[in-house]
Amino acid sequence: MSERLAVTPAQTVGPYLSIGLRWPDGPYVVPEGTPGAFWVRGRIIDGTGAPVVDALVESWQADPAGRFDHPDDPRGAHPPALAGFRGFGRSETDDQGCYRLLTVRPGSLPDPDGGVEAPHLTLSVLGRGLLHRLVTRLYFPDEPTANAADPVLSGIDAGRRDTLVASTAPDGFRFDIHLQGDRETVFFAV
Amino acid sequence: MTEDTARRADRALVLPTYRRDDVDVHPPLLSPDYRSTVARAPRQPLAHLPQRLTETTGPLLGEGRLGDLDHDLTRQHDGPPQGQRIIVHGRVRDGDGRPVPHTLVEIWQANAAGRYRHASDTWPAPLDPHFDGVGRALTDDRGRYRFVTVQPGAYPWRNHDNAWRPAHIHFSLFGRAFTQRLVTQMYFPGDPLFFQDPVLHSVRDPGARQRLIARYDHAATAPEWALAYAFDIVLRGRESTPFEDGDDDE
Ligand SMILES: [Fe+3]
Numbered sequence: 001m002s003e004r005l006a007v008t009p010a011q012t013v014g015p016y017l018s019i020g021l022r023w024p025d026g027p028y029v030v031p032e033g034t035p036g037a038f039w040v041r042g043r044i045i046d047g048t049g050a051p052v053v054d055a056l057v058e059s060w061q062a063d064p065a066g067r068f069d070h071p072d073d074p075r076g077a078h079p080p081a082l083a084g085f086r087g088f089g090r091s092e093t094d095d096q097g098c099y100r101l102l103t104v105r106p107g108s109l110p111d112p113d114g115g116v117e118a119p120h121l122t123l124s125v126l127g128r129g130l131l132h133r134l135v136t137r138l139y140f141p142d143e144p145t146a147n148a149a150d151p152v153l154s155g156i157d158a159g160r161r162d163t164l165v166a167s168t169a170p171d172g173f174r175f176d177i178h179l180q181g182d183r184e185t186v187f188f189a190v
Numbered sequence: 191m192t193e194d195t196a197r198r199a200d201r202a203l204v205l206p207t208y209r210r211d212d213v214d215v216h217p218p219l220l221s222p223d224y225r226s227t228v229a230r231a232p233r234q235p236l237a238h239l240p241q242r243l244t245e246t247t248g249p250l251l252g253e254g255r256l257g258d259l260d261h262d263l264t265r266q267h268d269g270p271p272q273g274q275r276i277i278v279h280g281r282v283r284d285g286d287g288r289p290v291p292h293t294l295v296e297i298w299q300a301n302a303a304g305r306y307r308h309a310s311d312t313w314p315a316p317l318d319p320h321f322d323g324v325g326r327a328l329t330d331d332r333g334r335y336r337f338v339t340v341q342p343g344a345y346p347w348r349n350h351d352n353a354w355r356p357a358h359i360h361f362s363l364f365g366r367a368f369t370q371r372l373v374t375q376m377y378f379p380g381d382p383l384f385f386q387d388p389v390l391h392s393v394r395d396p397g398a399r400q401r402l403i404a405r406y407d408h409a410a411t412a413p414e415w416a417l418a419y420a421f422d423i424v425l426r427g428r429e430s431t432p433f434e435d436g437d438d439d440e
Pocket of ligand 1: 355
């Protein structure tokens with residue numbers, strides 16, 4: 001088909017997003033008790049330094065083998081390497097502006113230019129005051145070699161690259177998202 | 191697939207990338223007439239993200255996320271909700287006119303009095319014990335979805351002096367890939383509150399704005415039961431790839 005249709009514009013989720021987008025199992029990319037599972041937690045902070053209490057973070061990632069159970073993966077759809085692995089998570093922020101996702105580390109991924117993408121989660125941030133979702137990526141702090149070779153991360157201004165790298169936390173990793181300010185997270189046009 | 195064929199496929203990795211949206215389609219993130227954007231819109235320009243495996247795949251959420259009555263917001267309680275019963279239906283297609291089948295559509299809305307069932311919504315309009323305002327549906331194999339609900343009311347907010355949101359329904363769609371994810375709002379034709387609404391007007395292009403306004407659809411009404419509105423949604427189309435000829439199997 002060659003009919004070109006104009007895309008529907010985005011609008012904000014508004015302050016009441018949790019009515020429509022809350023899932024009881026939303027934060028669980030993997031079920032509780034999955035071997036190797038850890039929490040990714042973080043706070044979303046606005047330009048005044050205030051926590052963003054009415055936002056939602058969604059995550060998408062490969063499984064630990066670096067595969068997707070999706071027909072558009074040119075390597076073929078691949079059932080998840082872990083039972084109950086969903087690849088997708090969503091968590092609204094709480095009254096402290098914090099979100100949380102229980103997940104596992106994705107594998108690294110081949111890229112069409114012959115490079116290798118370091119393990120990463122791709123995140124969407126939706127919220128009141130955000131007229132379109134914001135897209136960012138989370139990389140892991142204990143993968144310095146893979147991160148240094150990552151074609152996306154190495155394309156980012158060196159002074160801002162670390163906004164995309166999580167820090168370690170007692171039960172996993174911490175990844176704060178700064179919407180503005182000195183530490184503004186790198187957001188992407190995708 | 192053996193290790194070996196997998197490795198060969200890696201070498202010829204051709205991804206089904208998606209056309210990036212024209213700059214005037216979506217609202218600028220910083221739209222100061224909508225005051226909440228001022229402290230929340232990023233100030234640095236967005237970085238370019240090439241569409242790789244993570245972006246050209248996405249969650250394919252199916253029946254497991256739906257209950258039998260999730261598409262009918264008027265039948266989720268013992269009694270019917272207050273308000274004008276309406277059918278809201280439409281097609282989800284991509285920018286090349288292809289239907290987007292079996293994709294999750296999530297909606298939420300205020301009740302007939304313009305009140306949300308949410309702790310932060312405290313304006314003095316009544317809650318309706320028979321209305322939660324949340325719905326979910328999957329598109330069928332031709333990309334069609336259908337909800338039964340009630341006409342939402344307008345509601346005041348504190349954005350500017352005497353500010354009112356025109357009646358709307360929030361929509362969330364996944365499409366087939368991370369790049370197609372879309373969250374938007376559907377408005378009703380002829381709403382007198384459009385002129386003062388900075389959320390609708392954050393979409394600068396009048397033609398694009400018009401695409402957020404549903405069409406009254408008399409042919410889809412249920413006689414002696416419900417009025418109907420049609421709201422078609424267009425997600426991004428794909429960049430053509432060397433493997434793609436004129437027509438496509440989807
Ligand atoms: Fe609303």
